[in-house]
Amino acid sequence: MSLRLNGVDAGYRRRLVFRNLTLPEIPRGTLVAVIGPNAVGKSTLLKSLAGVQPASGSMMLHEEPLAQGRVDQRVRQVGYLPQTLPQPVPLIAYEIVFSACRSARPDWSRAHIERAIEATFKTLGIHKLALRRLDEMSGGQRQMVGLAQVLVRRTPLLLLDEPTSALDLHWQLNVLNAVRAASDCDGVIALVASHDLNLSLRFCDQVLVLTPDGGAELGRPEVVLTPAMLARTYGIEARVERCSHGYPIVLADNAVTASDYF
Numbered sequence: 001m002s003l004r005l006n007g008v009d010a011g012y013r014r015r016l017v018f019r020n021l022t023l024p025e026i027p028r029g030t031l032v033a034v035i036g037p038n039a040v041g042k043s044t045l046l047k048s049l050a051g052v053q054p055a056s057g058s059m060m061l062h063e064e065p066l067a068q069g070r071v072d073q074r075v076r077q078v079g080y081l082p083q084t085l086p087q088p089v090p091l092i093a094y095e096i097v098f099s100a101c102r103s104a105r106p107d108w109s110r111a112h113i114e115r116a117i118e119a120t121f122k123t124l125g126i127h128k129l130a131l132r133r134l135d136e137m138s139g140g141q142r143q144m145v146g147l148a149q150v151l152v153r154r155t156p157l158l159l160l161d162e163p164t165s166a167l168d169l170h171w172q173l174n175v176l177n178a179v180r181a182a183s184d185c186d187g188v189i190a191l192v193a194s195h196d197l198n199l200s201l202r203f204c205d206q207v208l209v210l211t212p213d214g215g216a217e218l219g220r221p222e223v224v225l226t227p228a229m230l231a232r233t234y235g236i237e238a239r240v241e242r243c244s245h246g247y248p249i250v251l252a253d254n255a256v257t258a259s260d261y262f
Contacts, residue, residue, distance in 0.1 A: 001028040001062040003157065003189050008057035010041075010048040017041040018048075021057070023208070023218050028156075031183045032218070033200035034193040036210035037234055042193040043083060045210070046159040049191070050080035061157055061189075075104040079155035083162050086146040088135040093126070093145045096134065100149040113152075120152040123178045125171075140166040147175060151182065158182065158190040164199070172196075176203045197250045201225075209233055221248045231256060 003026040011017035018041055026032060034042050047053030049066060051074050059066040061077060086096070094117065101113045108116070121127050126144050134142055143166045150158065158179065164172040180203050182188040191208070194200045200207070201221050208218045209225070211233045217224050222240065230238040230250065237254040 001156070001187070002026055002060075004058070004060045006058040006060075008048065008055055008059060010044055010053060010055035017044045017214075018055075018216075019214065021045075021216055023216065026189055026206070026218070028187040028189060029183050030205045031180060031190045031192065031203060032206045032208050033197075033204035033221075034191050034208045034210065035195070035197060035200060037212060040210040040212055042210060043161050046080065046161050046191060046193060047082075049157070050074075050078055050159050052080070075153070075155075077155055078157045078159060079150040079153055080159045081147055081150045081161060081163055083165065085139050085166065086134060086142045086149075088137065088142065090133050090135050092131050092133050093137075093148070094130045096145060097121075097148050097152055101152045104153045116152050116154065117148075120148050123181065124148055124151070125174050138166075140168065140171060143167060144171065144175075147178075151178060154186065156186075156188055158188055158192075160190065160192045162193055162195070164194065164196065172199060179203070201248045201250070225250065 005021055005023045008021040009016055009019055034045065036042055044053055048055035049059060051066065066074070097117055098113060101116060121130060124144055124147065126148065129137065129141055129145060134145065147163055160179065164175050167175065176199065179190050179192060183190050192200065204221065206218055207221050207224050208216060209229060210216050225240045227239055230236055235256045236252045237256060238250055238252040240248050240250055243249050
């Protein structure tokens, strides 16, 4: 089981963000960090896979075309978390997560849904938010509830767009530990867009680097993240080393001149 993209075009009416995007096969149980500077198409890629952004070409999940599935089939296969936070509505978190799960998984019994919610809230460490109204929560707390809405459905593909953007370091680690566990224990394929390179590298199996010139490169961090790639992508002089625990870290030494970068 895998995710395969071949010849994908995606973008907007006046501008294609991707043209003929083809990636190596992403196997089951892989966590991919989708990285790159602003406006290179990280969100566009995730939206295209989620079916909320028009795209052409072949996007296959477990040998089934994502683009041709019915909406009810897609929500069982794909869990998508956009950048926008859940609205601060006067509903409690448990109700919102329950409704999302009931809508996406009508084949699950009430007891099954309740067990899934209990497990998800425990994994994310948000039991204390269960009976809180969203309009009484901070942006970070609402982001955690939004993630719970996605994780509770146990989809084989997770598409998470900046899932830690509103969170402090404790909750960032909670989120990425939960996604890592879904990949390891359930065989989920997860694509996580992020600007935090080192936090992403701490958890990912592969990185997908999107570059300003429309390029894309997928592979192991130690292979893909070369000084030349970092200079071309981010306009920085940087190197990749290993921390005391063996994880790759990017050390940025300097910014290149604007004329070299743009």
